Amino acid sequence: MKQYLREHRGEFIGLFLCALTFFIVFGLYHLPLDAVLYPTFLCLGGILVCHFLQYRRQKAKRRELERLKNLPDDLLEALDRFEDGQDAAYRDIVKALYDRENARRAGYEAQIADSMDYYSAWVHQIKTPIASMRLKLEQEDSVLSRTLSEELLRIEQYVGMVLTYQRLQSDSTDYVFREYSLEKIVKGVVRRFAGQFIGRGIRLELNVSADTIVTDDKWLTFVLEQIISNSIKYTREGAISIDTEEPSVLCIRDTGIGIAPEDLPRIFEKGYTGENGRVEKSASGLGLYLCREICGRLGIGITACSVPGEGTTIRLKLPREQFVFE
Numbered sequence: 001m002k003q004y005l006r007e008h009r010g011e012f013i014g015l016f017l018c019a020l021t022f023f024i025v026f027g028l029y030h031l032p033l034d035a036v037l038y039p040t041f042l043c044l045g046g047i048l049v050c051h052f053l054q055y056r057r058q059k060a061k062r063r064e065l066e067r068l069k070n071l072p073d074d075l076l077e078a079l080d081r082f083e084d085g086q087d088a089a090y091r092d093i094v095k096a097l098y099d100r101e102n103a104r105r106a107g108y109e110a111q112i113a114d115s116m117d118y119y120s121a122w123v124h125q126i127k128t129p130i131a132s133m134r135l136k137l138e139q140e141d142s143v144l145s146r147t148l149s150e151e152l153l154r155i156e157q158y159v160g161m162v163l164t165y166q167r168l169q170s171d172s173t174d175y176v177f178r179e180y181s182l183e184k185i186v187k188g189v190v191r192r193f194a195g196q197f198i199g200r201g202i203r204l205e206l207n208v209s210a211d212t213i214v215t216d217d218k219w220l221t222f223v224l225e226q227i228i229s230n231s232i233k234y235t236r237e238g239a240i241s242i243d244t245e246e247p248s249v250l251c252i253r254d255t256g257i258g259i260a261p262e263d264l265p266r267i268f269e270k271g272y273t274g275e276n277g278r279v280e281k282s283a284s285g286l287g288l289y290l291c292r293e294i295c296g297r298l299g300i301g302i303t304a305c306s307v308p309g310e311g312t313t314i315r316l317k318l319p320r321e322q323f324v325f326e
Helices: 002-007 009-028 033-069 072-079 085-137 143-169 182-192 194-200 217-233 274-279 287-298
Strands: 178-181 203-207 212-215 239-245 249-254 301-307 311-317
Touching: 009 033, 085 143, 143 194, 143 217, 143 287, 178 182, 178 217, 182 194, 182 203, 182 217, 182 239, 194 217, 212 217, 217 239, 217 249, 217 287, 217 311, 287 301
Parallel strands: 203 239
Antiparallel strands: 178 212, 239 249, 249 311, 301 311
């Protein structure tokens, strides 16, 4: 009601001024008061009734428009019911904007699909020479071959990050939730970094329970690879321990350089590298961001705590219940 009065305040002010003019003119001609009041109040009553009916129509229209905000698929059909001259013009504008937005969205989705197809093809193509190089490096055992194998593993991780980033930006997913052995997944990831543990002289302490969890092993493997890779990258000496805490919490601890207190709250932000990133020039600031996004979709809680100079601990709160999809 207040909004309606504000919108029509000009009409009410004009009506009041007209009534005041009638009173002044009739008073100057010394007409009886009853002869002035009767037609004035009769006109006022009729005008107020018209405004009341108009107010009810506008209230019903606003209620319908509020409903349409949550029903975009019914928007154009429902707008056809508003056939006033001004409403019809607004309806045509909304339809034009709606069509334009649909065309823009279709173009954007097509562009994303083309980009996904390109990067998917590129990733699969680049895996062939990577696999060939790894096979040749495994045929000899030298300092150079171990160094090259370590760098090749980093290339594989960067390739995986490209594809993962693209998939997270699209609406399509390929999550497959099943029951897996947590110990088996962790050992599979650690095995890939065995050469780096040996080459850097970092001790591995592994004490993971044989719990069964419900997750997507491919995406969880990506998360673990990123976390363990960071631990190795920033640990000069000491150990990296991977163990489970109750209930269903996987901990990855290292004795590395740690994270500055001012950087810790932002390490999961996209593109944020912090003080360590300025030291490690190759840091992209995407690894932990992707971990957080994937964990959110897998129903995994991820947290970090760190003490500079003493090390960092990443905790993953893993789901054990079977997911229910609606």
